[in-house]
Amino acid sequence: MTQWNEQVAIVTGAGSGIGHGLSHALASRGVTVVACDINPERIEATQKEIEAAGGKAVGVTLDVTDADAVAAVVRDTHERHGRIDYIFNNAGIAVGGEVRDVELEDWQKVLKVNLDGVVHGVVAAYPIMVDQGFGHIINTASIEGLAPFPSTVSYVASKHAVVGLSTSLRVEGADLGVKVSAVCPGYIKTRIFEDSKFVGMDVQDEIDNVPAWLGITPDECAKRILRGVERNKAIIPITGMAWVLWVLMRVSPNAVIALMRRQLRHARIRMRNVEPKN
Numbered sequence: 001m002t003q004w005n006e007q008v009a010i011v012t013g014a015g016s017g018i019g020h021g022l023s024h025a026l027a028s029r030g031v032t033v034v035a036c037d038i039n040p041e042r043i044e045a046t047q048k049e050i051e052a053a054g055g056k057a058v059g060v061t062l063d064v065t066d067a068d069a070v071a072a073v074v075r076d077t078h079e080r081h082g083r084i085d086y087i088f089n090n091a092g093i094a095v096g097g098e099v100r101d102v103e104l105e106d107w108q109k110v111l112k113v114n115l116d117g118v119v120h121g122v123v124a125a126y127p128i129m130v131d132q133g134f135g136h137i138i139n140t141a142s143i144e145g146l147a148p149f150p151s152t153v154s155y156v157a158s159k160h161a162v163v164g165l166s167t168s169l170r171v172e173g174a175d176l177g178v179k180v181s182a183v184c185p186g187y188i189k190t191r192i193f194e195d196s197k198f199v200g201m202d203v204q205d206e207i208d209n210v211p212a213w214l215g216i217t218p219d220e221c222a223k224r225i226l227r228g229v230e231r232n233k234a235i236i237p238i239t240g241m242a243w244v245l246w247v248l249m250r251v252s253p254n255a256v257i258a259l260m261r262r263q264l265r266h267a268r269i270r271m272r273n274v275e276p277k278n
């Protein structure tokens, strides 16, 4: 636990799901958490829960798509605490639906939050960490950043970009004392599915088709992420399914493509009542 005690972390998307779990897990290890979320009620609740449990948290309402606002939070955290040990660029959204159904506006929204949001955190925190000579940037990507997934193509694009950004920055930061990791979860039981827009597909149907045993809670996910951070892993896959797909993707990408194609065919039959042409 000594690794964490008295350290300072910024967590985005801390009002719900994985970010909420991370904020609690960090605070319980003695970390001062600057917990940020676009939703003021959620972030106020997160701060109060952490304080009630005896932890230290500062709740900040923050939209990660606003570069100046992200920079201000990072600067303020550094000035106030004299250090930033971790930034978890975790806030994210999803839009589901085949590319033929999804509008340009949906693509832009997903890329703005999931990619620009991470870039804003990196651009603000990385130079400070380089000056300090230490720090760890942890970007939440997804297993969808490591393999092809139909029906969430804009999300997949954003998460592949986050993986590429993270592994490349990891190389730049290595000799400067800054660590960088990409977290790649499989199915985590959060509200992201309820909060996301789905076009031409039924979210409940999608959830019902994922066996519950494949998923884990956000608190369990947070614990596993922190284990990966302690070990300074470049890629931190979370859940058994994510591990299997990641390995399969490297061993036999064609097998993953065939698997995804099969899944999509079944989904189309369920949702559109369309039999595949070949």
Ligand SMILES: NC(=O)c1ccc[n+]([C@@H]2O[C@H](COP(=O)([O-])OP(=O)(O)OC[C@H]3O[C@@H](n4cnc5c(N)ncnc54)[C@H](O)[C@@H]3O)[C@@H](O)[C@H]2O)c1
Binding pocket: 012, 013, 014, 015, 016, 017, 018, 019, 036, 037, 038, 039, 042, 062, 063, 064, 065, 090, 091, 092, 093, 113, 117, 140, 141, 142, 143, 184, 185, 186, 187, 188, 189, 190, 191, 192, 193, 195, 218
């Ligand atoms: N749940 C999963 O199965 C899963 C799997 C892989 C990756 N992820 C990724 O994990 C991260 C967290 O997702 P989650 O499942 O915990 O979702 P969640 O919806 O439970 O939590 C996401 C939080 O981010 C906040 N948020 C959304 N837009 C924001 C913005 N512009 N600025 C600041 N905060 C914003 C929301 O208010 C919400 O509180 C996301 O990047 C997501 O893509 C989730």
